[in-house]
Amino acid sequence: MENQYTPPNIWTHDTESGGKWASINRPVSGSTHEKTLPVGKHALQLYSMGTPNGQKITIMLEELLALGKDAEYDAHMINIGEGEQFSSGFVAANPNSKIPALVDHSNELAEPIFESASILVYLAEKFNALLPEKGIKRTQVFNWLFWVHGAAPYLGGGFGHFYSYAPEKFEYPINRFTMEVKRQLDLLDKQLAKNEFIAGDELSIVDIATWPWYGNLVLGYLYDAKEFLQVDDYTHLQRWAKAMADRPSVQRGRIINRTWGEPWEQLENRHSAEDVDKVLALKLK
Structure with missing residues (x-):
């Protein structure tokens, strides 16, 4: 018990000893810098990173496409290691500054959807797939x-x-x-x-x-x-x-918005099915 920790009367944020992600974690919300999110050619615009939470949505979208649904999308990398989730554009899409966030421009209001479970339910209901109706x-x-x-x-x-x-x-x-x-x-x-x-x-x-x-x-x-x-x-x-x-x-879906691993596991941004095909073909070579 020699190194037992005694909490101070008032907690303060320590950015020096918190490990790999300490520099990007903060006890407050909101943006740190101005930056507009990119917008591709499809109605569905995903802002994410290929972590487990991000993979949920890209796998869902690829499954919808495999089912023949009109679910084409652009997937833009949000590098959380570089603090891109704190840009003004991303905070507008998700005030909690966590990936993923989805904007559906076919919706008249184009209100963003955030939290991975909420996005999954939204897509399932929009395309009438992968969720029983009642x-x-x-x-x-x-x-x-x-x-x-x-x-x-x-x-x-x-x-x-x-x-x-x-x-x-x-x-x-x-x-x-x-x-x-x-x-x-x-x-x-x-x-x-x-x-x-x-x-x-x-x-x-x-x-x-x-x-x-x-x-x-x-x-x-x-x-x-x-x-x-x-x-x-x-x-x-x-x-x-x-x-x-x-x-x-x-x-x-697991390779999208990903910049680590083998070359055939990395696709930073996705704008078409061909983008994915080209990366997966690297494994065959």
Whole structure:
């Protein structure tokens, strides 16, 4: 207990010892600089980054296109590491300064939509896809959608932060968040033992919302924690994660607004299907 922390009477923001993301996190909202967001040629304009929350929307849009829906879109990179989420343009799209944000210019008011779950529901209702119209099946999707929207911060902001990003390794928070993440993995595994997809026998927005976090995690794409978390024990979750990863929409959506990884995993901005095709073709070469 020699290094036990005693909170001060009044908290102050420490930008020196907070780890990788300390310089861009602030205790206040609002913009830090003036910058207008770019606008492409399509009605749907996405402002995002290829993190798990960002992947939800690009995977959704690619799935809609695969279903034959008129869901063409431009996806513009918002580099959160460079503080681009604090521009005046982005804050106008999302006052919470978090990716993703969507603007639909086919809507007369062109009001922005933010929060990934809200965007998924908006797109599902706009294109009448991946969300049951009514009844208990719709409720089941919302059950699990609200669950993952509340659960993922424990995985990303909790486990991921202390296991991967914190400047020092601290046993207590790692143990605390590991226990919760493993409980979540066990919950998903048991649900998927009974169902092909999370909310039943059909793909829905909840699978698209969940895979970028928990699918990436158990397949080893997130935090490099497969052995630590013993993810191979969750056989039903593994089955679902691999099946989702084989979907063309996932393979396409996961590379958009991304500037890290292999060359065939990086597409900074997307304006057409051909943009994605060219990047994925690099893997074949």
